Every structure is written in C-alpha cells, then in structure tokens.
Amino acid sequence: MIMTTPISEEVIRSLHVGQVVEVSGSVFTGRDSVHRHLYDGGKCPVDMRGSAIYHCGPVVVKENGVWVVKAAGPTTSIREEPYQADVIRMLGLRGVIGKGGMGKQTLEACREHGCVYMHAIGGAAQVLADVVTEVKDVYFLEKFGSPEAIWHFAVERFPVVITMDTHGNSLHSDVEGDSQKKLQELIAGI
Amino acid sequence: MNTKSLQASLLELVRRTSCDLPPDVESTLRRALAREQKGTTAKYALEVVHKNIALAREKSLPICQDTGSILFYVTGPKDLDSRAFRKAGDAAVKAATELGYLRQNSVDSLTGKNSGTNLGPGSPVYHFEQGSKRTIAVRLILKGGGCENVGIQYALPNGALGAGRDLAGVEKCLLDAVYKAQGKGCAPGILGVCIGGDRAIGFAHSKEQFLRTLEDKNPNPTLAKLETRVMKKANALGIGPMGFGGKTTLLGCKIGALNRLPASFFVSISYMCWAYRRRGCVIGGSGKVSRWLYT
C-alpha cells in the first residue's frame, strides 16, 4: 500500500499493526533538539500537517550547490517519548517514523489524534537514502547542527512497517509480552 | 615501514569495513531470510537488509549511518612501533571521515562538542598484541551505538533469574539479555560473551569474540555446546528481525571464558547488530596489504 502525504485521518485509522506500507510525498526529520524545542513552546518553521516526522540524523552533503543525502536510517525513538504526544497534537502529524517503538503516551496520542508509528528498518541507511528524491529545504541547520536539523525530504515509496496503530495496538508490547512468557518457560526448563 | 603506504592500507581497511559486510555475515543473513515465512514482516525486514548491503557495497557508502566505535585489534612483530601505528591509524580514520566512509561520530562527553574527525580521547580504540610473524595483522570492528546500549553485565548469583554460579546460571543470563534487548539493538544480533574476568576485562573480552567468524566452532567443547544451546533457545523467543516477531532473533553466539576471583562471577554480554562490520588485513614490511582476512 502506498500512502501519499498529506495523509487523511481516515486512511490512518484504517491501518493496523504488522502492515507494510510505503510513504510518498513529504517527511521531515526531527530528533532530540527539535522535539525539545517544540515541547518548550518553540515555533515550528514548517507546516507538517498530514505528513510524518522522521527520527533520523541523516548524512547530507552539498554537491555542486545541491543537497545530497548519503545515509538516512532511523535512530532510536524512545528518547522522544516525553515530547512526542504533544508534538503529534501540535503539528497535526499522521505518522512518526523511527525505530524501536515508543511508549504508552505516544500510543494514546496516536489513538486520540489519528497518527501511527511507522517502523523503518534499522541500519538500512542506503535503502532509505535511496528513496529520498529531493531535499526540499532545511531548518535549524545552524542552530542545531546537521544531524539535529529539520530536513524536508521528498520521498518516493519510503518503506515502513506499522507497529503502533490508532486502535491502541502496539506490536512492540505484543512481542515483548509473548517473548517474556517464552523466556519464563525456557528459564524454568534449564 | 613506509608511513604513507601504511596509512593508505588502513584507509582501505576502514572503507571496506564500513561499506562492505563480510561474507560470513552476509551468508548467515541469507540463510535467515530463507528461514522466515513468506509474507511476514520478518522476511520483509531481512529483504530490506539485503538490499541495503548490496547498495552500500555498490556505492561504496556506509552500510549504516551510525558508523559506531572504531576498534582496531593489531597483532604485530615484537619491534612494532605502536606509536607510529596509532599515528597512521588516526590519519586513516580522519581521512575516512572526510571521505564520508565514517560519520562524524565522536563527541566530547563534557561539552557535547563533536570533534568532526572521529579522533579524541578513546577514539579510535587500539588493542596491541605481540605475534610471532614479521607481518602485522590488523582487524577492525565498527560497533554501532544502538546495539552497544543493549549490552549488559550480570553478577552471579542473580536472584531474580534464579541464576547460580554455574553454566546453567550463565545460560539464563544470556537468554534474559536477548529478551531485554528485544529489537532495540537492530536485531537479528550476535552475542559476544565473557564468563568471568573483572568488570572491565569481561566486557573487553566479550567484544573480542566478534573477531571470530559466525561459521567457526568454539575450540572448547563445553562452550561450543553452550553456544548452540543458546542459539536454539534465543531463536525460540520469537522476537525476530527488528523485534517484529519471527524466527531469527540471533545470528550468532560467541562465548569466551576467563579466570575469575573466588568472590566474583561476572557474565559480560556485548550485543552486535546485524550490521556486523568486521574486516582485517595482513600488512607486510612495506606497509602494503599482502592479504585480506575474512574473505
């Protein structure tokens, strides 16, 4: 399934954990500095409504005056857990892209505001750089430095797996729960 | 030794390590891909991983943008000038960073400032050992931060796990560590383990296990059996690639043992992600590479 931004609330609410989808259109990188800035009441310099924020510190270089993305894999999302719910609400996000999943507050915000957590494949820096077709703009480059800046990427068929949906399901807590049961069985058998 | 040639050899070693996954890791990942069921997210994740490995190799770009800690393991003749070697290694790392083979990845712990060169206290790391040959064998591991964060050290006995000071206790710790890591270390991963030692040497020895290939067999039959057991059980946990659920949670488990003090019993566990970047070469008297390792 390919989803093009801006993504409607209806489409987002039709998604379920475990689904593989591809995102086309706009995604915006943002990690620790951006999240803290927004949480502290700072302004967002760009309208992200209907699109996704991507937890990623990309490697971007300027070649002949044009920004080129050299590597763009996801970073660990859980660090943004204290801020994410507010950021989803404030920016009108339909997706949060990252790796490792997030916690209860974010899951609740996904249910309330119509947003999903999209898990990118950790370490797949080249595959994910390859689907960035253009760097549209960059914000906070001087203030936060390149990896922490907001990079506006135009993407084509950016591959993700839905691991937290609007129905209160989290693949992460499911897998953790199942593996914990299995672990107890295994330990009892040693 | 010709410093320029040595530097060039080490630069090529860094490039290969960062951009070209070794064959034993790639074939283990391929077997994992074949094992996962069609239409699952586990299979999908591994397909993307394979695509990524091929793209990085083709473009000569980093497999993962977190180029990680830079760990050199050097075995040289008795008159190896370790200071000169460090200088050449530092220069190669700096050049590799400028060329984009490595991300600017070394941050001052007090000021938060990125050195921009990957050089600084503790980076890169060099381990020197004396060998019996005239040549220098250099092995390099790049170890990412995500997987380093899920490393863990247990002190036995451990009441919560019911783990005593024996191999059964060790086995319980290893399974618990895999469970705790879930997909966060970019599973499927590899465990490097040290039984015994003190807290520092335990972790150091656990990382040295990553110098072994995934296909080798532990020369100690007791440890070899433990490795096989842990692999089987850990993969039954169902955590799967990226923690999506699936059959492949671990690609390897490599265990070493050191003597311990009667008062302590540590089990030190390092976790390596699927982007298991390890390469090596033998460098002759001229400073040029005479042979590549792990090919």
Ligand code: SF4
């Ligand atoms: S854990 Fe490994 S694969 Fe994952 S982001 Fe870090 S270096 Fe890359």
